[in-house]
Amino acid sequence: MPEVRIEHIxxxxxxxPVLHDFSLTIHDGEFFTLLxxxxxxxxxxxxxxxxxxxxxxxEIYFDERQVSTLSPKDRDVAMVxxxxxxxxxxxxxxxxxxxxxxxxxxxxxxxxxxxxVSALLGLAGLLEKKPAEISGGERQRVALGRALIRExxxxxxxxxxxxLDAQLRVQxxxxxxxxxxxLKRTTIYVTHDQDEALxxxxxxxVMDRGEVIQVGTPEEIYRAPAHLTVAKFIGSPQMNMIxxxxxxxxxxxxxxxxxxxxxxxxxxxxxSMEPEPREVIVGLRPEDIRVQQASKGQGARVLDIxxxxxxxxxxxxxxxxxxxxxxxxxxxxxRDQLVALDIDPTCLHLFDTRSGDRxx
Amino acid sequence: MRSGWQRSLLLPxxxxxxxxxxLLPIAWQxxxxxxxxxELLSLPPLFPSAPxxxxxxxxxxEQSFHQSLINSAVVSVLTTVAALVIGALAAFxxxxxxxxxxxxxxxxxxxxxxxxxxxxVGPLFVIIRALGLRDTWWALVISHTSFALPLxxxxxxxxxxxxxxxLYRAARVDGCTPWQAFIYIFVPLCRPGFAAAAILxxxxxxxxxLFALTFTATEASRTIPVAIVLFPGIHEIPWGExxxxxxxxxxxxxxxVALFHKHIVLGLTAGAVKG
Ligand SMILES: Nc1ncnc2c1ncn2[C@@H]1O[C@H](COP(=O)(O)OP(=O)(O)O)[C@@H](O)[C@H]1O
Ligand SMILES: [Mg+2]
Numbered sequence: 151m152p153e154v155r156i157e158h159i160x161x162x163x164x165x166x167p168v169l170h171d172f173s174l175t176i177h178d179g180e181f182f183t184l185l186x187x188x189x190x191x192x193x194x195x196x197x198x199x200x201x202x203x204x205x206x207x208x209e210i211y212f213d214e215r216q217v218s219t220l221s222p223k224d225r226d227v228a229m230v231x232x233x234x235x236x237x238x239x240x241x242x243x244x245x246x247x248x249x250x251x252x253x254x255x256x257x258x259x260x261x262x263x264x265x266x267v268s269a270l271l272g273l274a275g276l277l278e279k280k281p282a283e284i285s286g287g288e289r290q291r292v293a294l295g296r297a298l299i300r301e302x303x304x305x306x307x308x309x310x311x312x313x314l315d316a317q318l319r320v321q322x323x324x325x326x327x328x329x330x331x332x333l334k335r336t337t338i339y340v341t342h343d344q345d346e347a348l349x350x351x352x353x354x355x356v357m358d359r360g361e362v363i364q365v366g367t368p369e370e371i372y373r374a375p376a377h378l379t380v381a382k383f384i385g386s387p388q389m390n391m392i393x394x395x396x397x398x399x400x401x402x403x404x405x406x407x408x409x410x411x412x413x414x415x416x417x418x419x420x421x422s423m424e425p426e427p428r429e430v431i432v433g434l435r436p437e438d439i440r441v442q443q444a445s446k447g448q449g450a451r452v453l454d455i456x457x458x459x460x461x462x463x464x465x466x467x468x469x470x471x472x473x474x475x476x477x478x479x480x481x482x483x484x485r486d487q488l489v490a491l492d493i494d495p496t497c498l499h500l501f502d503t504r505s506g507d508r509x510x
Numbered sequence: 511m512r513s514g515w516q517r518s519l520l521l522p523x524x525x526x527x528x529x530x531x532x533l534l535p536i537a538w539q540x541x542x543x544x545x546x547x548x549e550l551l552s553l554p555p556l557f558p559s560a561p562x563x564x565x566x567x568x569x570x571x572e573q574s575f576h577q578s579l580i581n582s583a584v585v586s587v588l589t590t591v592a593a594l595v596i597g598a599l600a601a602f603x604x605x606x607x608x609x610x611x612x613x614x615x616x617x618x619x620x621x622x623x624x625x626x627x628x629x630x631v632g633p634l635f636v637i638i639r640a641l642g643l644r645d646t647w648w649a650l651v652i653s654h655t656s657f658a659l660p661l662x663x664x665x666x667x668x669x670x671x672x673x674x675x676x677l678y679r680a681a682r683v684d685g686c687t688p689w690q691a692f693i694y695i696f697v698p699l700c701r702p703g704f705a706a707a708a709i710l711x712x713x714x715x716x717x718x719x720l721f722a723l724t725f726t727a728t729e730a731s732r733t734i735p736v737a738i739v740l741f742p743g744i745h746e747i748p749w750g751e752x753x754x755x756x757x758x759x760x761x762x763x764x765x766x767v768a769l770f771h772k773h774i775v776l777g778l779t780a781g782a783v784k785g
Contacts, residue, residue, distance in 0.1 A: 202679050223685040235676035239698045249684040252694070296684070306683075 151336050152212035152303050153178045154199065159208035161194055168194045169360045172208070177353075179334045181327075185347040185383070186357030192340040196306050199338060201225050212303060223252075225304075228297035232309040234289045236281040242292050243268075243277040249300045267295045270329075287318045298329070305337040311346065323350060344384050348372065356380045374499075378506035381433050381499060387463060389499070390434045390473040395427040396500065396509075404432050404500070409469060412495045430509065433499030436463060439475035440492040441483065450475075452487045466491070536760060543753035550749050565750035566758075574729045575755065578737035582716060582759075585647050585733055589654040589715040590708050596655070597662030597707060598700075602692050604663070605670035606678060616667065623660030627720050630657075638725055649725040650733065654718060658711040665710075669703030670696055705773040709766050716762065734759050 154176040161169040168191045176182040184192045197203045199210060201222040210218045217225050228249070236245050243264055250260045268274045271291045276284055281292065290310065297305060310326075311319045327350055330337055341347050347354045348368040355365045356379070364376040375381035381389050394406040403410040411432070441450075441464050450468040455477070457463075462477040468491065475491060483489060500509040542550065543565050545558040569575050604612060634653055643649040673696065681691035697704075719735045726732045732740070738755045741748055767774070 197679070200679075200683055202682060221687070222682045223687065227683060229680070229683040231676045231680060233674060233676045235674065235680035237677065237680075237695060237699075248694075252685040252690060296680075300685075 151179050151334065152215070154304060154336060154338065155209075155211040156195075156199070157209045157211070159195075159198060159210070160206045161191075161198060161203070162206055167360065169198075172360065172362070174355060174362060174365070176336060176338060179336055181330050181337045181339065181350060181352045183339045183341060183347040183351040183354035184357055185341060185344060185354050187383070188342055190357045191360040192342075192357060193308055196229070196308050196338060196340050199304070200227050200229050200306055226302050227304045227306055228300055228302035229306040229308065230293050230297050230310040232312055234281075234293040234313075236289055236292055236296075238281055241278050241280055242273060242284070245281065245292055246273075246277075246295050246299055249296060253300070263299050267299045270298070271295045286314060287322065290314060290318075290322060294326070294329075298333075301333075301335075303336065305335050307337065307339045309341055310339075312341070312343070319346075326350065345386065348384070356383060358383075374508065375433070376508050378431060378433075378501045381501065381508075385435055387436050387474050390436060390439070390471075392432045392434065392471050392473070393503065394430055394432045396430045397427050404430065404498075406432060406469065406471065411493060411498065429503040431501040431503055431506075433501060434473065434493065435497065435499075436474040437476050438494055438497035439473065441466070441475045441477045441481060442490045442492050443481065444488045444490045449488050450491055452483055452485050452489060455483065455485065464489075539753045539756045539760075542749060543757050545750065547750060565754040569751050569754050569758070574732075575737065577729050578732055578734045579758075581647065581731055582733040582735075585650045585654065585722075586712050586715040588647065588651045589658060590712045592651060592655040593658040593662045593711045594704055594708055597659055597666050598692075598697065598704070600659075600663045601666035601670050602696060604667045605673075616664070619660045619663050623664070627657065631720055631724050634721070635724055644725060645727040645731050647731055650715075650718075650722060650731065653721045653725065654711075654715040657718075657721075658714055662707045662711060665707045666700060666703050669700045673699055702773050702776050705770055706776060709770050709774055713763055713766065716759070 156172060156174045156176075159169055159172045160167070161172075172195065184195065186192055194203070198205055201217070201220055201224075205218050208218070209216055212225070237248065240248065246264045246267055247260050250263060255263075264277070265274075268277060271294060273288070273291055273295060276288060276292075281289055284292070290313070293310065297307075307326075311322055314322060323346060326339075330350075339347075339350060348371075351368055353365060353367055354371065355362045356371065357363065358379050364371055364380050371380065372384055375384055375389075378391070382391070392406050394404040394411075397403045397405055397410070403412055405427070441452075450466040450473070452464055453467055453472070454465040455462060456465070462481075464475050464477050464483065466473050466475055466489070473491075477483060501507065502509060541557055544561040544563070546560060546562045546564065549555060549558060603609065604616065609615075638644055638649045638653070643652070677695055677699075678691055681695045682688070686694060717735060718733075719739075722733045722736045723739075726736060734755065738752055738759070741752050741755070
């Protein structure tokens with residue numbers, strides 16, 4: 151189970167650069183996720199790692215082995231495709247057996263491996279069926295099984311769950327996590343679903359337009375998004391973004407038009423010395439704003455109330471801004487009511503308006 | 511909207527017209543082949559008063575007819591195999607790989623299939639004579655294959671294009687070389703395409719006349735369409751035997767089309783529905 155090192159890779163399609171000087175290290179045995187919006191180059195990157203496409207420049211290493219010029223079969227990778235890519239003319243058993251058959255394994259071994267993998271994934275009853283005769287969830291398992299059967303060095307998964315319905319997706323997600331815990335293979339997982347990325351990964355890279363914006367554990371990325379793009383992408387509902395000005399002096403405050411919010415000053419030791427106010431974007435996660443009965447504090451008007459089972463989200467007009475916030479557990483509110491907002495100053499995210507970078 | 515009676519009348523009418531148009535000559539041949547010699551050139555009777563298999567018997571006693579049947583079968587089968595093998599090998603990269611000028615190449619291939627055979631028969635004759643292949647099966651196999659290839663490539667390329675890209679990628683990741691992906695995945699999945707192309711090529715070669723007439727000289731390589739035309743002796747024209755031979759030649763055509771008409775339609779329209 152190797153460490154995968156991607157070093158200074160570039161890839162163009164025609165004139166359009168997809169990846170430019172892209173570097174990333176995936177640790178041995180790690181579940182690593184590439185998260186990013188559609189079209190940002192995730193599939194391109196994973197195809198390059200698999201050897202399905204040529205790299206324009208740069209290198210890929212599995213440990214010390216340079217694999218950039220090897221064909222897929224010499225890299226010892228397995229891949230699960232978004233479309234599953236099952237062979238329609240082969241039965242489930244034949245699909246599972248195919249990687250072993252191509253690699254000329256003995257018949258007895260193939261049979262026992264097919265039995266092992268189908269038992270592991272609950273496919274035993276389906277072995278004689280064709281892919282067209284089984285459900286979407288079952289196809290997904292077969293695709294997973296076909297990747298598992300060879301015990302490859304590196305697992306690649308390109309949006310393997312995006313064709314499943316919501317319930318099945320959560321269930322299969324848990325199974326994939328369990329499988330990784332058992333097998334401990336280096337896994338690169340591609341998704342555009344932040345929920346999936348946060349719940350599955352040991353570490354993840356947030357990508358945008360062919361570049362890595364931030365690499366870290368799910369907790370690091372959720373707690374301290376390094377850039378506005380990451381902040382917008384991670385967390386659901388989306389983080390509130392409020393333009394404001396960082397005021398000098400102590401206690402440090404941001405001016406968001408109608409009101410001032412205190413900033414936990416320990417977070418910004420240097421900015422406090424700045425003599426001029428500074429344009430910033432204030433990021434506030436809805437779950438970090440508590441809606442409370444108006445008695446004192448910052449007033450806001452309720453626009454809409456959204457129940458999602460365990461939680462109640464509230465859309466508010468707050469000064470010149472619209473924000474989403476979380477209603478405190480036992481609060482009863484109605485539309486157009488005036489409420490107070492309780493903001494924890496340690497949960498504030500500040501970003502430079504021009505560059506989008508997080509202010510430390 | 512057309513009213514009911516018009517619709518219910520129009521379709522059967524059209525079908526009847528088309529069917530009569532195409533089937534009457536064949537029916538004519540069948541009745542002729544069953545008429546005794548005395549009734550051959552007279553009308554009435556439209557149908558033989560006493561149907562006879564005499565013409566068929568005479569035909570099969572003739573050694574040269576057996577040889578022509580064998581020639582036709584061998585040439586058609588070899589042509590079909592050659593066209594499919596070469597066609598598939600051309601179609602795979604055309605459908606799968608990113609090659610500059612691919613679209614133009616396919617356009618040229620299609621244009622080539624529109625060429626009237628009469629234009630190429632002269633140059634081909636010179637080539638075949640130079641190769642010393644005159645009056646052999648190979649003269650026909652080569653010329654038929656070259657003529658059938660454009661359609662074969664076109665049909666198979668369209669079929670392979672329909673297969674999702676991910677299938678090829680999956681096969682490569684599962685350990686296939688491009689060649690193994692072709693053999694294990696593409697060939698089996700394109701079976702309907704192969705069937706369609708095979709039937710069309712076989713029928714073309716089986717009924718082809720111009721090349722067969724030009725490149726053959728003796729019974730050694732003469733195919734049936736040519737043999738039938740050369741039946742007439744010096745003193746008489748054996749209409750009965752010619753009709754019987756035509757019927758025999760038509761039988762495999764009928765059988766093939768009846769068995770595989772779905773494939774033929776599918777093969778010709780592949781790619782028309784999606785993208
Ligand atoms: N075969 C290709 N030819 C041309 N452009 C491509 C090709 N594959 C991908 N692209 C382009 O590269 C960019 C990244 O694509 P992709 O890696 O598939 O994104 P993602 O998987 O993150 O959605 C897209 O803008 C896409 O249009
Ligand atoms: Mg993709």
